[in-house]
Amino acid sequence: xxxxxxxxxxxxxxxxxxxxFMFVVAxxxxxxxxxxxxxxxxxxxxxxxxxxxxxxAEKEAxxxxxxxxxxxxxxxxVLQKLNEPYWRKHRLLYGEPGDRFPIEKKQSFHIFYTVxxxxxxxxxxxALEKSWEEVRQPGALTRIIGxxxxxxxxxxxxxxxxxxxxxxxxxxxxxxxxxxxNTKINxxxxxxxxxxxxxxxxxxxxxxxxxxxALVDPDMIFLxxxxxxxxxxxxxxxxxYYGYMEHRDWYAHYHKVCTTTVYTGKLISGEKxxxxxxxxxxxxxGPPHYMSRDDWYVHVLWWLRYTVGMKINWGDWVSxxxxxxxxxxxxxxHTRTMSGITWERASDVNRHxxxxxxxxxxxxxxxxxxxxxxxxxxxxxxxxxxxxVGRHWNPQSLWRYAAPQVxxxxxxxxxxxxxxxxxxxxxxxxxGGVISADSPVQKTLLDCEQPLLLEYPSLTRMLSFxxxxxxSEDRAWYFFFVSVIPAINRALVKYKTKYCxxxxxxxxxxxxxxxxxxxxxxxxxxxxDPRGFSYRRVE
Numbered sequence: 001x002x003x004x005x006x007x008x009x010x011x012x013x014x015x016x017x018x019x020x021f022m023f024v025v026a027x028x029x030x031x032x033x034x035x036x037x038x039x040x041x042x043x044x045x046x047x048x049x050x051x052x053x054x055x056x057a058e059k060e061a062x063x064x065x066x067x068x069x070x071x072x073x074x075x076x077x078v079l080q081k082l083n084e085p086y087w088r089k090h091r092l093l094y095g096e097p098g099d100r101f102p103i104e105k106k107q108s109f110h111i112f113y114t115v116x117x118x119x120x121x122x123x124x125x126x127a128l129e130k131s132w133e134e135v136r137q138p139g140a141l142t143r144i145i146g147x148x149x150x151x152x153x154x155x156x157x158x159x160x161x162x163x164x165x166x167x168x169x170x171x172x173x174x175x176x177x178x179x180x181x182n183t184k185i186n187x188x189x190x191x192x193x194x195x196x197x198x199x200x201x202x203x204x205x206x207x208x209x210x211x212x213x214a215l216v217d218p219d220m221i222f223l224x225x226x227x228x229x230x231x232x233x234x235x236x237x238x239x240x241y242y243g244y245m246e247h248r249d250w251y252a253h254y255h256k257v258c259t260t261t262v263y264t265g266k267l268i269s270g271e272k273x274x275x276x277x278x279x280x281x282x283x284x285x286g287p288p289h290y291m292s293r294d295d296w297y298v299h300v301l302w303w304l305r306y307t308v309g310m311k312i313n314w315g316d317w318v319s320x321x322x323x324x325x326x327x328x329x330x331x332x333x334h335t336r337t338m339s340g341i342t343w344e345r346a347s348d349v350n351r352h353x354x355x356x357x358x359x360x361x362x363x364x365x366x367x368x369x370x371x372x373x374x375x376x377x378x379x380x381x382x383x384x385x386x387x388x389v390g391r392h393w394n395p396q397s398l399w400r401y402a403a404p405q406v407x408x409x410x411x412x413x414x415x416x417x418x419x420x421x422x423x424x425x426x427x428x429x430x431x432g433g434v435i436s437a438d439s440p441v442q443k444t445l446l447d448c449e450q451p452l453l454l455e456y457p458s459l460t461r462m463l464s465f466x467x468x469x470x471x472s473e474d475r476a477w478y479f480f481f482v483s484v485i486p487a488i489n490r491a492l493v494k495y496k497t498k499y500c501x502x503x504x505x506x507x508x509x510x511x512x513x514x515x516x517x518x519x520x521x522x523x524x525x526x527x528x529d530p531r532g533f534s535y536r537r538v539e
């Protein structure tokens with residue numbers, strides 16, 4: 001007689017399913033594949049046909065046909081003297097100019113960025129340098145400083161501060177000076193032209209050695225080391241995707257600019273081809289943007305031409321970015337783009353973090369980025385836009401201007417937490433000023449007596465404190481508050497420790513839409529307080 005088959009109890013089936021689930025979690029990660037990881041795996045593979053040029057011949061043509069790049073003998077001599085520290089370090093690390101020797105692949109990566117001669121650029125630069133050091137980014141870092149030496153060779157009054165750095169002396173971190181150029185196009189001053197012209201001067205004169213270069217912006221903070229240089233080959237760039245560059249109308253002007261500005265007898269080598277081949281997404285790219293060393297030498301020549309052409313024909317402020325993308329089209333290279341390399345908006349945080357950490361555990365986000373699993377973080381935070389929390393549930397009279405915010409604190413005798421604002425343009429800065437040899441040096445965040453930026457309580461504490469009032473956008477923007485501001489303060493502390501005998505370490509500076517303002521309160525952790533934090537008044 002056949003034995004009856006025993007059906008396992010329900011609890012055994014549940015155990016089996018639980019075991020399978022735990023295996024999947026262990027294999028794929030706590031939350032499965034993140035949005036960023038999925039995007040990384042889905043990177044398209046393109047076929048590339050790199051369009052090469054005779055660099056020396058084309059460089060001479062660019063210098064001959066673009067008078068704005070001309071500098072005097074006096075300016076060239078001043079720049080040579082300013083760049084002597086660069087060359088001393090270059091000889092120490094690489095040998096004499098023109099020498100070539102193998103560099104370990106992991107170290108053959110060079111990050112560079114351009115700034116002007118303002119202190120506004122310096123505090124951003126040191127924040128970038130500090131984060132670069134903190135994440136132990138392989139390779140080299142170069143700050144290309146433009147506009148400190150005018151066409152006649154006069155040095156700007158800010159040079160004493162602009163040439164400061166907080167990078168360790170042994171780090172592969174460089175400062176390189178580029179000349180001021182005439183940025184007037186059709187009678188209008190177009191300062192973004194300084195970026196391609198400074199990069200052109202750097203490539204022409206600095207003898208960088210690495211195989212892969214990446215362009216970043218100074219207002220960026222590293223959260224983890226950039227690694228995508230491993231994906232880059234000659235004719236195969238890689239970069240951050242910028243959606244607005246895919247959908248802006250610069251593309252409609254490309255053919256006209258190509259035929260009327262770029263190919264007008266100025267091109268010495270290469271074939272004339274103004275046909276755009278490939279998906280627009282492949283050209284909607286920007287910092288960080290990676291290319292091989294040889295590709296950068298080709299790209300910068302067209303980048304200069306297209307920036308001028310786009311400003312003349314299109315006229316938009318981002319004509320320089322359109323020029324950058326247009327150069328890629330003419331080179332017939334398609335950039336492999338990703339949207340998760342850098343975050344700059346609340347939507348980035350919501351999509352990558354809070355879509356996975358829907359209900360953070362107690363203390364999960366207590367210290368901002370430090371308590372978020374690394375796999376959910378971007379490589380870079382970009383603080384190019386304003387951070388705001390509480391705007392949707394406060395009257396305009398409170399959040400729009402600094403005066404009502406100061407008045408609120410004076411009347412309520414406690415820090416304003418109903419509304420929070422931060423912008424890099426509203427801190428003590430010389431941004432927007434005309435910097436020359438005769439300009440007075442303005443008070444900025446770098447001054448020893450100036451306090452640091454106000455740091456806010458942890459995200460978890462604030463979510464609990466304002467439960468029911470904050471929406472998803474508030475929560476995401478606050479992530480930038482507790483991530484970017486402490487990183488900038490750490491850099492300022494290191495800078496002032498190095499360059500000040502004594503300095504003000506109070507965390508007091510706040511911003512509003514119209515201007516900066518100094519609070520009389522700063523926050524500190526307090527386990528005995530139900531909110532988890534307390535505040536102190538500073539007279």
